Amino acid sequence: MDIIAQLFAGLSLGSVLLLAALGLSLTFGQMGVINMAHGEFMMAGAYTAFVVQGVVGDAGVSLLLALPLGFVVGGLLGLLLEATLIHRMYRRPLDTLLVTWGVALVLQQVARDVFGAPNVDVRAPAWLSGAVQIGGLALPRTRLFILTLAIVCVVALALALRATPLGRRIRAVVQNRDLAEASGISSRATDRVTFFIGSGLAGVAGVALTLLGSIGPTLGTNYIVDAFLVVVAGGIGQIKGTVIAATALGLMQSFFEYSTTASVAKVLVFVTIVAFLQLRPQGLVSVRTRSLA
């Protein structure tokens, strides 16, 4: 039973990582932008849930409202960042890293000024309190909700990329920007939409995180490194890889923690990933083509 409990804990952690990394798999994985403020978009999503609950009151309604609103808030912040700063430095990754890190610090300070430095709580709805009993195992409803949300987000994103005109356009621009432009596709407009969706997913992740504990201005910093790790280990630009890597990281953390401590487990996870990337620098999933383009 212990193993099953650890398995669930790992999957649950994996689903949180996946939510955090899914947006990055677009903005970093597909577009190559190292956006250090991605975590702060999550934080913005979390505070969106806090504000919505303040206005609406009912925890259930506010959660359901906060999910799409968090997406929009995260997305708009991303859009603003892309339009003002990032699009000027698409070929300068180090500059992007520094600038977006600066933006992350600014956003944290804005959150501190607006909401105060101490953490705040967002109440979980009654239908998410308690646990589902399966056998002798108690599975917290909030964790199950986040797991489901992660699956819904992955499926929605995969479908959007695979089966919609917008998805085709995004994939075309990501693969060959010049060819896309020379085929009549506006790469600027596509970049903006891609960044909106990627950042919006961070907002959704932030809303989900409010179910796991109190939230504060530095909420995002706890997840940003892990999220980048997931995308790199999964194989840049591959959603399938991101899903597998997030699940694997969650499970590893959970099982290492079981036999050691949280900190040692973290170190072991890092070491495992470094070793893995030495063996397979392209990550878990890579793409075969006969041409360079």
Add this chain to the structure above:
Amino acid sequence: MLELSGVTTGYGRTMVVHDVDLTVPDGALTAVLGHNGAGKTTLLRAVLGLLPVRGGTVRLAGEDVTALAPHKRVRRGIAYVPQGQQSFGQLSARENLQVVADAHGRAGRRRTDEALDLFPALRELLGRQAGLLSGGQRQQLAIARALVTGPRLLVLDEPVEGIQPNVVTEIYDAISTLTAAGSLSVLLVEQHIGYAVEHAAEFAVLTSGRVAHRGQGGGEGASADARKALAL
């Protein structure tokens, strides 16, 4: 259809193409010849707007498009088949055409069908990932993709380079079919003079980024003329 006057362009501060004048008349084929490194591709990239023009103007059907983004030039009727059989490698062949047709609604779907009529072999390969197609198949896909935009001017950069001979014939036949109707103008860049000089109304030889020679295509002495200009 296309009028370049005094076009100067390059990469960063290094100018590669200097002061080029070139015209592609309505419904005609104009060829640009030159050795490797002569600036042919650079010139085409400037025509498409993929490189900024540092001097001179690019006019399409009388309209100055020098400052327009590439996708806007495409919407005004320029289609581009770049060098190297480029495709969106991770998209299927069908998606390579769809992604362009999406922007053109019903006309896009109709033109996709017409383009596939030109290369019937592609119909069997539509589900295949474009990056896994052979060079010749990818080039046919690239030309089909360009045609889906509904061009008035087709810009082709060494369309048969590195392609097996029987597919070369198919590609040249397709270009001839397209120009035969007289409604499509073609700007063709080649290293080899054969087809280009034979079918061009006019040709220009580019050397070190400048037009070193101009000639009339098609006639009896055209090949010899081009050969001499290229110092072959």
